[in-house]
Amino acid sequence: MGWKFKADRPIYTQLVEQIELRIVSGMYSPGSKLPSVRDLAAEASVNPNTMQKALAELEQNGLLYAQRTSGRYITEDEKMILKVKDTIALEEIKSFLQKMSELGFNSQDTIYLIESVAKEMTK
Amino acid sequence: MNPILECKSLTKKYGNTGALSNIDLTIQRGRIVGLLGPNGSGKSTLIKLANGLLTPTGGEILINGSYPGIETKKIVSYLPERTYLNDWMSVKEVIDFFKDFYSNFKPDKAYEMLERLAINPNDKLKTLSKGTKEKVQLILVMSREADLYLLDEPIGGVDPAARDYILNTIINNYNEKAAVVISTHLIADIESVLDDVVFLANGKVALTESVDEIREKQGKSIDGLFREVFKC
Numbered sequence: 001m002g003w004k005f006k007a008d009r010p011i012y013t014q015l016v017e018q019i020e021l022r023i024v025s026g027m028y029s030p031g032s033k034l035p036s037v038r039d040l041a042a043e044a045s046v047n048p049n050t051m052q053k054a055l056a057e058l059e060q061n062g063l064l065y066a067q068r069t070s071g072r073y074i075t076e077d078e079k080m081i082l083k084v085k086d087t088i089a090l091e092e093i094k095s096f097l098q099k100m101s102e103l104g105f106n107s108q109d110t111i112y113l114i115e116s117v118a119k120e121m122t123k
Numbered sequence: 124m125n126p127i128l129e130c131k132s133l134t135k136k137y138g139n140t141g142a143l144s145n146i147d148l149t150i151q152r153g154r155i156v157g158l159l160g161p162n163g164s165g166k167s168t169l170i171k172l173a174n175g176l177l178t179p180t181g182g183e184i185l186i187n188g189s190y191p192g193i194e195t196k197k198i199v200s201y202l203p204e205r206t207y208l209n210d211w212m213s214v215k216e217v218i219d220f221f222k223d224f225y226s227n228f229k230p231d232k233a234y235e236m237l238e239r240l241a242i243n244p245n246d247k248l249k250t251l252s253k254g255t256k257e258k259v260q261l262i263l264v265m266s267r268e269a270d271l272y273l274l275d276e277p278i279g280g281v282d283p284a285a286r287d288y289i290l291n292t293i294i295n296n297y298n299e300k301a302a303v304v305i306s307t308h309l310i311a312d313i314e315s316v317l318d319d320v321v322f323l324a325n326g327k328v329a330l331t332e333s334v335d336e337i338r339e340k341q342g343k344s345i346d347g348l349f350r351e352v353f354k355c
Contacts, residue, residue, distance in 0.1 A: 007344035010335035011315055041294050045287065046315045047155055048297045050335065 001027060003044035011046055015054035018044075023063055023074055024085040031076040034064060125188035127152045127271045127302045128173060132182035135168050135326075142168040143326045145182065152270070153299040155316060157334075157345070158306040160323030161353050166306040167204055169323070170273050174201050186271065197227070200269035204276050206256055210249040214242060214259055221263050233266040236292065240285060254281045258289070265292055272303040278312060290316050311346040320345055322352065 001022060005014050022028045034055070035043070041051040055072060058064040062080060064072050075081065100110045128150040135143040143165045150156055158166050171177045172184050175191030186195035208217055214237065221228045237244055240258055248256060257280045264272065278286045286309075293303060293316060307313060314320075314334055322330040329352065334345055341348055 005315060007347055008338070008342045010338045012335055038295065038297065041297075042291050044315075045290060045294070047318050047334075048294060049153070049155075049318050050315075053335075 001025070003046075005046075012050050012054045012057070015044065015046065015051060016057050019054065019058060020063065020084055020088065024081055024088060028074050030074055030078055030081060032074050033070070034072040034074060036071060124152070125185070126150060127187055128304070129185045129188075130169075130182065131185075133169075133172065133179055133184050134181035135165075135172060135177060136180045141326050143172075146326075146328055148321065148328055148331065150271075150302050150304065152302050154318045155293065155297070155303045156305070157310070157313060157317040157320040158304055158323065159308075159310055159320055159345070159349060160329075164323040165326045166323055167275055168326075170201070170275050170304070170306060173271075173273055174199060197225070198270040200264045200267040200272045202261055202264040202272075202274040202277055206260055208248055208256075208260065211247065213245055213247050214251075215244040217248065217259070217263065218244070221266070225267055227268040228263075229266050229268060233262050236262045236266070240288060254285070257281055258285055261289060261292075265296055270301050272301065274303065274305045276307055277305060278307060278309055283312075286312055310349055311344070314345045317345075322349070324353070 001018075003015075003018060005011055019028075023030075028034065034040070037048055037051050037055065040055075041048040044051065055064060059066055059072070062077070063075050063084065065075060066072050097107060097110060101107075105113065126149045128148070130146045130148040133143055133146040133148075134141070146165075146169070158169065160166050168177065172179060173186060173191060175196070184191065186199060189195055191199075212220070218230055218233050221233075222230050234244065237259070240262075242251075242255060242259060242262075248259070251259065257277075261274070261277050264274065278289055281289065290313060293305075297303075305313060305317070317334050319331065319333050320337070321328060337343075337345055337348060343351075
């Protein structure tokens with residue numbers, strides 16, 4: 001998973017989302033240590049202060065916790081991670097349905113289409 | 124603590140032409156700041172004033188609370204827009220030269236970066252391409268442990284891969300005590316590295332704000348905003 005930023009929104013909110021994604025997908029596993037701010041900033045090619053701000057927000061909402069001397073860790077609370085995962089999934093679905101409705105498909109049509117495409121893909 | 128760079132009603136005229144008029148600007152330590160503006164907006168003039176290469180026509184410019192001079196040059200690492208190094212020297216000789224000049228110059232750091240960019244320290248400067256020469260010069264500047272880095276167009280002449288490496292070097296060198304000021308036209312390439320931007324237009328500060336605030340309020344990138352504000 002690479003780091004990508006869209007032009008129309010603050011970089012730090014995009015960092016928050018992308019780190020969340022890395023946590024719920026298991027790329028950063030529960031209880032493991034997060035790389036340092038500097039390393040993460042270099043990896044994502046962003047300003048260290050911006051990365052710091054993103055990590056502070058993730059700490060605030062509980063996905064990360066800081067250990068005074070040894071750095072930041074991913075939460076061990078797997079329920080919380082699942083909850084975040086659900087939230088992300090719901091938002092993806094909402095935005096997809098929104099796009100489909102702009103194309104002129106109602107929810108029913110869309111669900112029917114999804115089922116047929118899913119069948120196709122599992123063949 | 125004093126801001127690392129402060130301009131108070133700073134004005135510079137070349138004869139009758141005004142280059143900067145009545146600039147008020149403060150840059151704090153720990154920030155990476157983009158100095159952006161169209162050609163002739165006063166970017167290089169501002170940087171030269173900060174280095175004491177020019178003297179103000181009016182107002183003042185302070186580095187860590189002092190006027191530019193011998194003491195401030197110790198803590199300012201400057202990358203000029205043009206190269207001033209002697210062509211007949213080898214890269215290694217230039218490094219020795221810098222070591223003699225600046226007590227805060229770290230040769231180990233310079234050699235490490237040269238190696239990463241596959242530049243041979245024994246090559247003479249005159250045999251290097253324009254882009255490679257620019258890389259050498261930036262390596263020299265970033266190998267000093269300064270409080271203020273003033274980089275005048277640091278990435279203009281180098282290829283995209285080296286550009287990424289240079290930006291990463293700036294990120295990796297980051298420390299809370301030092302500020303970095305980067306003047307450039309290549310906004311899209313550097314905006315994710317910046318804390319704040321200063322837009323100069325016709326010798327005045329048109330805007331100074333944090334990158335994420337601009338994105339938040341305007342719903343567009345700094346590059347997009349620049350193109351809109353300075354539309355020709």
